[in-house]
Amino acid sequence: MSTLLSVEDLWVRFRGPNRVVEAVRGVSFTLGRERLGIVGESGSGKSMTGRAILRLIRPPGEMSARRLELDGTDLLALTERQMRAIRGHRISMIMQDPKFSLNPVVRVGEQIAEAYRAHARVDRREARVRALEMLHAVQIRDPERVYDAYPHEVSGGMGQRIMIAMMLVPEPDLLIADEPTSALDVTVQMQVLAIMDKLVREKGMGLIFISHDLNLVASFCDRVLIMYAGRIVETCEAKRLHEARHPYTRGLLASLPQIDKPVPRLAVLERDAAWRKQGGIDASV
């Protein structure tokens, strides 16, 4: 499997007046055209890892890495202008809640068309046609009507499908999905995931799926990284997640309720201060 993205020793720091918060502490991994899950609790650095790949860490945050390469292109060496040509066009990102990630005063169709026009030299009419096709591809029944709708007029599930359409319309090579279904109803979660999965497979894209939902990641991804306190503590194939050995992963698994094996009292995850000090592992393949 050829390497699409390789990340080596990635750090994200936030400099405050009194202290420095290290959100990501030396993460290394590679990604092919596969579906890679990143799991971890809040604050484990998984979202920041996603944003750092796009070089979207804003001051007072800063990022550094020994290597950040997309298909042989050194992303660290690019100017901001060159980086903009990568964003959307080669790497895209879907965020958690469409209620906040769509611009409330712009028609959703225009937002999709804009994403297309940012990288393709086409006129308005052509971008509109492409946006309508994309709305159709994410299984929106009445694309013409939805094109002219504003974000507050669509439901959460539809909003997230619009986000997917917007982020996939320039046909990127890599999609980062940052908790794409966490804000949705359980009933529409699977539907949205299925649509995303289908498109990612069809276009042969790489996917980084960031989530705190172990079961979801295990069933949806090929490979899983487990992050804790800014480091990768464990990596394994998704279907072997239940064989994970790191005590943190074991703790996470043990705290999940299982329908076929009810327990009177769910285990509470005990965090060991020593985990923080351990070096992370290199998840390159």
Place this chain on the structure above:
Amino acid sequence: MTVLPHEEKHRRRGQPPPFLASLSRLAGTMLSVLLTMIGLLAITFIIGRVMPIDPVLAVVGERASPEIYEATRKAMGLDRPIIVQFGLYLRDIFSGDLGTSTLTARPVTEDIARVFPATLELATIATLIGTLLGVPMGVLAAVKQGRLVDQIIRLVGLFGYSMPIFWLGLMGLLVFYGILGWVSGPGRIDVYYDGIVPSVTGMILVDSLLAGERDIFWNAVSHIVLPASILGYYSLAYISRMTRSFMLEQLGQEYIITARVKGLSEWAVIWRHAARNVLVPLITVIALSYANLLEGSVLTEVIFAWPGIGSYITTALLSADMNAVMGGTIVVGAVFIGINLFSDLLYKLVDPRAR
């Protein structure tokens, strides 16, 4: 009554057809405007009654006999019940009669038609200056938050906020008129140009252009530029400050990250995405600041000998010219209501959530 099929469909859903819905919303707005207007008139009416000034005495003079006094009182309708008086007052106002000013001995309507355009001219240019400079300054300050340019813009705003306007006015006159001679002095126009162009709108800038008198137009510009800049500076201070804080709020929103993920330029992120959302609350800010200036800024008008509505009402108040005070208050109130209505309509235009 016959019911057309498409009408029936709408009724069945329990909703009126769209055009009727917007019509009824418009009617609702108009009704509330009318009610506000009547409330305003009630207040001015009460002001006219509770002021310790005898309106009859003001007309007949102190030495009139009791018979004349009584006859005048009757003629003015002041012996009728108060509610009837209010009704008569409303009738007069809606027929455009605001009474006669005791100070100028002219109908108040005429007086206001003369002074209000002067204020309108000044306030409009000041608001244009404040908006055209204040909005970009606020945006720039927000984008460069914490940097030198932000500090400078905030200092400029703070200065405009905290300097008394009469001091700014006097200093402006001293420096730009007295010492540098860049602008003309107080007044709307040089004396020898006075009364040449026919008054159409009452605004000299517009009237001189309509008459094709370029010299007069530029003379008027040289007179208005200093007071308008000073008032404009004041509204700039307010508008840039509000723009900065609205912009900072919007730049922290998630849809801004989305826009950056798409690969848009910083310019597009700020002006195409954030600015459209900043515009929503900014409309109210600009409208209120404009309405405040339209009330007439007494200090500026006095310093620059500007015959506007602020100094007109103040003079009238000081000489107990109640018709003029009430008339002026009504006009200022009506303008306020009008601008609020207009900003509400604009608001609906830019924010789809408010429709």
